[in-house]
Amino acid sequence: MKYTIDENGCYGKFGGAFIPEMLYPNVEELRLNYQTIIQSADFINEFQYLLRHYVGRPTPLFFAARLSEKYRAKIFLKREDLCHTGAHKINNTIGQILLARRLGKRKIIAETGAGQHGVATATVCALMGMDCIVYMGQLDMERQRPNVERMRILGAHVIAATSGNMTLKDATNEAMRHWINNPTDTHYIIGSVVGPHPYPDMVAQFQSVISEEIKKQLINEIGNPYPDYVVACVGGGSNAAGAYYHFLNDEPVQLIGVEAAGKGINTNESAATTALGKVGILHGSKSLLMQTEDGQVIEPYSISAGLDYPGIGPLHAHLFDAGRVRFISATDDEAMNAGIELSRLEGIIPAIESAHAVAALSQLALSEEDVVVLNLSGRGDKDLETYIKWGKY
Amino acid sequence: MNRIHELFKQKNKNILSVFFTAGFPKLNDTKIIALALEKAGADMIEIGIPFSDPVADGPVIQQSNKTALDNGMNMKLLLQQVAEIRKTVKLPIILMGYLNPVIQYGIEKFCVEAKQAGVDGLILPDLPLREYETEYKSFFQINDLLNIFLISPTTSDQRINEIDKASNAFIYAVSASSTTGSKTDLSNEQENYLQKLKEMKLKSPFLVGFGISNSTTFSKVCQYGAGAIVGSAFINLLKKTSSMEEDIYRFVKEMVKRETGNSY
Numbered sequence: 257m258k259y260t261i262d263e264n265g266c267y268g269k270f271g272g273a274f275i276p277e278m279l280y281p282n283v284e285e286l287r288l289n290y291q292t293i294i295q296s297a298d299f300i301n302e303f304q305y306l307l308r309h310y311v312g313r314p315t316p317l318f319f320a321a322r323l324s325e326k327y328r329a330k331i332f333l334k335r336e337d338l339c340h341t342g343a344h345k346i347n348n349t350i351g352q353i354l355l356a357r358r359l360g361k362r363k364i365i366a367e368t369g370a371g372q373h374g375v376a377t378a379t380v381c382a383l384m385g386m387d388c389i390v391y392m393g394q395l396d397m398e399r400q401r402p403n404v405e406r407m408r409i410l411g412a413h414v415i416a417a418t419s420g421n422m423t424l425k426d427a428t429n430e431a432m433r434h435w436i437n438n439p440t441d442t443h444y445i446i447g448s449v450v451g452p453h454p455y456p457d458m459v460a461q462f463q464s465v466i467s468e469e470i471k472k473q474l475i476n477e478i479g480n481p482y483p484d485y486v487v488a489c490v491g492g493g494s495n496a497a498g499a500y501y502h503f504l505n506d507e508p509v510q511l512i513g514v515e516a517a518g519k520g521i522n523t524n525e526s527a528a529t530t531a532l533g534k535v536g537i538l539h540g541s542k543s544l545l546m547q548t549e550d551g552q553v554i555e556p557y558s559i560s561a562g563l564d565y566p567g568i569g570p571l572h573a574h575l576f577d578a579g580r581v582r583f584i585s586a587t588d589d590e591a592m593n594a595g596i597e598l599s600r601l602e603g604i605i606p607a608i609e610s611a612h613a614v615a616a617l618s619q620l621a622l623s624e625e626d627v628v629v630l631n632l633s634g635r636g637d638k639d640l641e642t643y644i645k646w647g648k649y
Numbered sequence: 650m651n652r653i654h655e656l657f658k659q660k661n662k663n664i665l666s667v668f669f670t671a672g673f674p675k676l677n678d679t680k681i682i683a684l685a686l687e688k689a690g691a692d693m694i695e696i697g698i699p700f701s702d703p704v705a706d707g708p709v710i711q712q713s714n715k716t717a718l719d720n721g722m723n724m725k726l727l728l729q730q731v732a733e734i735r736k737t738v739k740l741p742i743i744l745m746g747y748l749n750p751v752i753q754y755g756i757e758k759f760c761v762e763a764k765q766a767g768v769d770g771l772i773l774p775d776l777p778l779r780e781y782e783t784e785y786k787s788f789f790q791i792n793d794l795l796n797i798f799l800i801s802p803t804t805s806d807q808r809i810n811e812i813d814k815a816s817n818a819f820i821y822a823v824s825a826s827s828t829t830g831s832k833t834d835l836s837n838e839q840e841n842y843l844q845k846l847k848e849m850k851l852k853s854p855f856l857v858g859f860g861i862s863n864s865t866t867f868s869k870v871c872q873y874g875a876g877a878i879v880g881s882a883f884i885n886l887l888k889k890t891s892s893m894e895e896d897i898y899r900f901v902k903e904m905v906k907r908e909t910g911n912s913y
């Protein structure tokens with residue numbers, strides 16, 4: 257298994273747990289217990305039950321006929337946008353809250369960018385009757401206002417992160433600081449395949465249900481489980497990790513990661529980590545990181561709050577390094593146009609994050625026979641204000 | 650002999666180590682502050698390497714990091730400043746910072762140049778024990794740089810013993826489960842933890858840090874460890890002082906007044 261973690265929690269040269277000693281006991285507790293817990297029958301039963309009856313899984317694999325006609329290929333949409341709360345994020349929060357309960361934790365903290373992970377966390381906390389604090393960059397609170405209110409309605413306490421660019425990175429810093437200050441009764445539900453080992457592996461496992469379903473569904477659709485392409489947007493990389501997971505060792509399946517180019521890769525207003533990043537350490541793991549020559553983290557930019565992060569998960573850094581995933585990018589404009597296009601062609605308004613994946617279709621040299629699975633990670637309800645502001649529809 | 654070892658040979662209690670961020674409040678204040686600390690009678694100085702994302706730090710040190718970076722502080726300049734300081738200052742100098750700027754500079758290059766500049770030890774809070782042992786230790790040792798490990802109230806006894814074994818300097822005992830500068834008073838729970846550490850009779854001495862803000866807390870923790878590290882309280886002073894050298898002098902004298910019996 258070339259693409260799984262080794263005994264030190266590393267994917268090749270990436271990963272690990274670069275954390276201050278104050279966090280060591282928490283992370284160690286997780287590391288020692290996560291596999292046993294998530295492989296136990298009791299956990300699996302509860303997780304499966306909730307995914308089915310609460311999240312609404314399996315999500316459909318929808319053949320997008322008009323989109324297929326436009327791009328001259330067979331394009332299927334994996335409808336993570338139909339998950340309860342509107343994105344794939346809840347697959348992970350259900351898994352982690354069940355784990356947190358089994359570790360005897362009573363309080364939950366989370367960071368959020370687009371607010372989808374925050375909403376998914378607030379939701380499962382309400383479901384389980386647990387206290388919930390969500391850190392969110394002040395700028396993101398403004399651009400994703402409906403999600404802030406959703407979290408509050410669900411009973412979560414939303415705290416504005418006011419350092420740095422006031423986006424996802426800064427919210428993550430604040431969540432980590434909170435965890436340092438509250439080490440014993442609190443579990444930190446990280447929202448993507450980032451953070452110290454075992455988070456990247458754990459989150460990838462919880463999201464792997466996406467590719468597990470895709471494989472089964474493709475057999476019905478095309479007679480075999482292998483598409484030619486799997487396309488997903490990459491912020492930290494959790495929806496992509498879930499969509500790739502069971503295809504990683506199926507080498508003929510081409511895996512495509514779409515990063516946010518923002519205003520363009522060379523404009524200094526971008527979040528395209530594989531294009532602009534170097535090996536670095538942030539938020540507890542070694543990965544690719546956008547940074548200055550002096551090792552200071554660069555504030556990324558994207559119109560999409562969920563992709564506005566200066567790093568990617570260590571799994572993706574490794575997949576990039578190994579050439580297993582091809583990373584491309586889409587600009588703000590390309591993503592917005594693709595969002596409108598999908599709305600008009602298929603009656604689906606995508607999250608702006610997911611619209612980046614749609615925008616990548618025109619960059620793939622597709623042929624009529626190609627089967628493409630596009631992971632539609634979320635729906636666009638939270639982004640209405642951004643669509644309205646953008647205006648070109 | 651490494652200046653840190655020398656210090657602990659001469660003195661095993663009431664050691665005062667003072668932390669400040671390089672390039673704060675003004676870019677060239679680093680040297681003025683270091684000189685003033687030595688003159689005032691501090692035992693050791695810790696110079697912070699500013700980083701954009703200091704996750705183990707509370708608001709005061711976060712802000713000093715940001716100001717220092719805005720002032721234009723970088724690793725090269727920092728090492729030049731330390732070399733300047735070393736021309737006169739005899740105290741042990743420790744650099745404290747996050748790993749990313751260090752690995753971007755290059756770990757080997759960093760260790761060589763830090764040594765040349767006159768640095769005695771390093772505190773890299775996000776460098777884990779295992780990585781230190783497997784990948785970093787040799788560079789530290791060749792350059793006679795001591796690695797200072799942290800422990801916190803939630804660190805298990807077994808882990809404390811492992812860290813003690815790996816340590817060739819002093820151990821930095823974080824006083825509470827917190828980021829820097831968070832708590833001001835010492836709770837019973839914290840004193841119990843420090844008492845436990847004292848009774849463990851570790852081979853390495855320990856200094857207590859995080860939340861040591863005045864002579865009362867300084868004296869209290871000195872009953873358990875070899876001394877204490879003061880950071881946020883000192884940064885707060887630097888933020889508001891208009892006569893830096895005098896205020897630093899007063900700050901240090903005030904901090905240790907119960908131990909020295911001096912009133913100034």
Ligand SMILES: Cc1ncc(COP(=O)(O)O)c(C=O)c1O
Pocket residue numbers: 343344369370371372373447448449489490491492493494495496561562563607609610633634635
């Ligand atoms: C709908 C949607 N897709 C994608 C992402 C990006 O995260 P990841 O790369 O972890 O899937 C987000 C993050 O908020 C999101 O809300």
